[in-house]
Amino acid sequence: ASLTCAHLLRALLGAFSLLFQLFSPRRPAMSGKKLPAVSNPLLLLSATQLAKKIRRKEVSSVEVVQAYIDRIQEVNPLVNAVVKDRFDAALQEAAQVDKLIEEETGGEEVLEDRLPLLGVPLSVKESYCLQGMPNTTGVVSRRGIVATVDAPPLVQLKRAGAIPLGVTNTPELCMWWETHNHLYGITNNPYDLERMVGGSSGGEGSILGAAGSVIGVGSDIGGSIRMPCFFNGVFGHKTTPGVITCENQYPPASGRDKEYLSLGPMCRYSEDLLPMLKIMAEPNTHMLSLNTKVDLKKLRFFTVPDDGGSPSTYPVSRELVEIQSKVVERLEADLGVKVQEVRFPELHYGFRIWDTYLGLSDDEGKPPKPFAQLMGEPGRPAWPLWELLKWMVGKSDHTIPAIVMGLHDMLRVFKPSPYIIKQKEKLQRDVEELLGTDGVFLYPSHPRVAPKHHHTLFRPTDFAYTAIINTLGLPATQCPLGLGKEGLPLGVQVVAGKLQDHLTLEVALYLEKTFGGWRDPGAN
Template sequence: MALGCLQRLQVWLFKALVGLLFAVFRLLSPSSGVSGRKLPPITDPLLALSATQLAKKIRRREVSSVEVVQAYIDRIQEVNPLLNAVIKDRFSAALQEAAQVDKLIEEETGGEEVLEDRLPLLGVPLSVKESFSLQGMPNATGLISRRGFVSTVDAPPVALLKRAGAIPLGVTNTSELCMWCESNNHLHGITRNPYDLDRIPGGSSGGEGSILGGAGAVIGIGADIGGSIRMPCFFCGVFGHKTTPGIVSNENQYPPYSGRQEEYVSTGPMCRYAEDLLPMLKIMAGPKVNMLSLNTKVDLKKLRFFTIPHDGGSMMTYPVNKDLMQIQKQVVQRLEADLGVKVQEVHFPELKYGFQIWTTYMGLPDDKGKPPQPFAELMGEPGRPVWPLWELLKRFLGKSEHTAAAIGLGLLEMSPLSKPSASVIQLKEKLQKEMEELLGTDGVLLYPSHPRVAPKHHHPLFRPFDFAYTGVINILGLPVTQCPLGLNDEGLPLGVQVVAGKLQDHLTLAMALYLEKTFGGWRDPGAN
């Protein structure tokens, strides 16, 4: 089914207008001031261990929690002036909590197994995306009008990780109101990619991706409604999992979700090492953990594998970079050689309309007919809604409190592209049926994470719709794990999305372990 000629013309005109406006924004944007600098390599061996390994060493008293927490504090203090990823720390409180952990272990009489069962992450440091409530920490999500807002409670998945023994070190930067692929706002500034400081770390969980990729954290937590876990993990060379929706609680996040958005957002783990994904998800799922088959042993040789090399040539997205096409082909070759399976290349014409599908479903009302809260209202809270055109004028005069991306999203909301389309709904329903039939309970799909590797700062403003490669998976409600696949010739991370059927999260997590072993996983950006 094709979009009508008039709608195609509207898309083209809007795309041209966005490109022109954002080109001007780019010219008005200051430089990062860190061009040419590199992160120092890690020197403390504790920073090269997974959270699972650290927890085991802490339980066995081979290393103290204080030592581990201090190692990560030292690393954050070393790299954060370059990355601007951690926007508020709680180092003093974290060291006190680590000392309490060490005391608890000294006094424990039940043995290591009891501690592992009750407190699987005991003494391990954790970073938290600032959009999650973390008691005593800011929760402004880059909005100047929320400056000074401090959380009084923990978001449920944060509370569960803390209850499992994890120690939060601080909160990390996001895009303004978590609705853009670059973590930049006028409250906390711009976050940088650990592999190239002139490039973006992604968004909205870009602070998490950046500090994880820079070895300033080992595990973190993010939320994903259009790729906000997967894009930062891809750009920053780490692992991230978008859980089957409805498993991990999305409560106590800002901004709140409205309309039908709760159906498409997923909270999930982000980490440097694949073996930490499964234990983190077990914890974060809380009472709904039994809806997933996380204890099921996966035999990859018995799975069915599929690959989609690109979206079919969307007029909204740019062609997939040759490095990414090649690395996905290498994954296919290794799967076939190592496992003796046949990876089938498939194509879905509906994927060309990934952006239109995403924006249509994000704008649908809930089951009571209430539409989602307008983005312009969120931009103005706790006051009146902003006028995007007025903010655009103020931006040209250097007077707006809002980023170019946020203003652009406000303008997009006013355009015909943001209005629900019956033809697009039909496209999505057809794609949903075909994808679910393809994957079943034993299918795994490879799909590009993005059309290109980490872009330069502000360059996504020229290509605002490339996130469709991740966003369409949200609307389909499928679990997906972002996996790093080494570096290209420029030293920038490569990667791929691994998708499975609903509630089959254990399949993509098993694939993450395989791909880490096969392609090397995370690489120290300071060593490249």
């Protein structure tokens, strides 16, 4: 019998992980190096607090923007998260903000209503089009391509007064969960520079965790917001699909991507998630109940401990099992609710379900764009097998995960398994029936804390813990829960029914208050 796509990908990466050890160049050792602690108190305020201080003239936007520029210059040589800055332009825009505030006659309330993020710095995932900034997603052949427009969510954030500082690193073509490419290099975890930051919004997660940014934007088709936020100890929200437009990103959505691709905010402080989402979701904010007050005591809570022991994924580590149990204990003690443990046998097939549905054609019968074609743009499609041979002698412009993804795409069995389709449909029905409009469940963001660099090659499908939530089309918020025994961030994702994003955002506020939220990596 032919191998399934899941087995094929695992077999390919299992074989190539050995090749990687043999042929990959050695990277400079970061052992013993550590990020400096935060020294400027402005870096310890949320975007909401900063905006208020700027409006009240308690601090200038120039001071805030300069504080973040200084921090990026301090930490970026260690984490390699920001790949292109616009510091001079940002300072000019901050000066214009300060002038506007001096001349405003309508009062603080007018500014808050019209420009809720006025003067606050922002970092941006490089796959988003940000006018004047590169838009390559780490593809060497796209070197020199510069965005001529802003992606719609950035238009809204800039209209709200946010000031972009620069763009951050991604994996090649955003289709891997370690942030590494041959154009910008590899991005390091601020809590341990020998470890990975996740992907594909990995540069965002890293610079936020390093206190080089306070708010950022990411996109998520298999965990690309939640994994980096988990590994780097910050908050991230995967919005219900279809609310925030995915226009003006690279790679562009194709096939049925739009059903599973979500955009959303990434923040160090949970109170910034809701105002950012309100802004990014325009003009579709009405689809969500973001102004509805949530009483946590009236919600129904569930906990899903794991995927049932799928052979495709690592078992959930003991410390992550324990921290999720502590969340359950605190919810029950603080809110007087009963958190019910539930299990879904279909989660066993999480990766296969995600991989199957991502390969389906859209309603017009158009299949997803071939990965090899994306690898070669704006020129001719790449030949993955040829690129593998070139890589073995150090001549390929592509990373081994991208090459393997190209091979996997070429060998994919396009006729979906009826059994897998049946499993997904049953899971969808059961989850939606369980959650309704007033239920949330806890689920691990990943089976282990941030792995060492390149260890994704040995367990390539561990991202199934986040990916299955994409296939179900549900909103989810990753919440940090302190640091584990190795000083690495712990966390959990909170999942709600479709369009019930406000529920998970309220739980995020509670969890930050209860478990402390983000921790300064330089102070640990």
